[in-house]
Amino acid sequence: MPGAHPRIFADMARELFARDSVEDVLDRIAAMAVEWIEGCDEAGILMIDRRKHEFYTPAATADLVHESDRAQAECDEGPCLDASRHEQSFRVDDMAEDPRWPCYRPRAVELGVGSMLGFELYTRDEHLGALDLYSYRPRAFGEDAPELGWVFASHAALAIAGAQREATLREGYATREEIGEAIGIVMERRRITKDQAFELIKTTSMNTNTKVRDVARNIARTGEIPGG
Structure with a gap:
């Protein structure tokens, strides 16, 4: 036209x-x-x-x-x-x-x-x-x-x-929320600091060849912490 x-x-x-x-x-x-x-x-x-x-x-x-x-x-x-x-x-x-x-x-x-x-x-x-x-x-x-x-x-x-x-952006926000929730669960259960809790999550990620967000998501959803 x-x-x-x-x-x-x-x-x-x-x-x-x-x-x-x-x-x-x-x-x-x-x-x-x-x-x-x-x-x-x-x-x-x-x-x-x-x-x-x-x-x-x-x-x-x-x-x-x-x-x-x-x-x-x-x-x-x-x-x-x-x-x-x-x-x-x-x-x-x-x-x-x-x-x-x-x-x-x-x-x-x-x-x-x-x-x-x-x-x-x-x-x-x-x-x-x-x-x-x-x-x-x-x-x-x-x-x-x-x-x-x-x-x-x-x-x-x-x-x-x-x-x-x-x-x-929504996925990134949700991931941060899940990681934060997982850190809180690990801190409470293990009686450790925030940095130590995050290190545990990262170590589990490396040892299992799983993304940090997936490890955190599993902890947040199930309440189960790697290693008991």
Whole structure:
């Protein structure tokens, strides 16, 4: 939509600020991509958790997106996976004629995918992602589509990164609470100082090849102190 960029930026900022959760933000980004990007019929966000080797789709405008992501996960190939894994954008002008992804391509064609655009999302190292745009028609995307796609992808990446930072802060706070509670239990049971209690927890961590937070969590939850 030539000439509409400034209005898109303003509308996105206003729309996304009003959302209550990262899920709502991502859902709205996908919906707005369909509304604003010429040729885009459906949109979705694919995420990969590298630690757990899991794929998930936190936002999608249609079942087509979920089915496409499922096909790529089962084939272990596809444009969205490439964008996520290799941190690169992609363009498919005609899915039926594209020689890449021999397992995924026929399934995509059967789903009705005509053409696609995708943009990597820069998030934390263990999480990879892509914003994927779908059209039911070949060669459907206009000349402004790649530029606008990057705008939406940037907002999605910021939303995800913000949620990840918040989760890390919550986890860190919970860990400190558990360690503090475990130290208190050890101090009371063993009649030792705070520093000695923490040293006992750290020693147990090293001897059992277990993280300090997990040792502390077990003490806090069970009341059992290593070594009796």
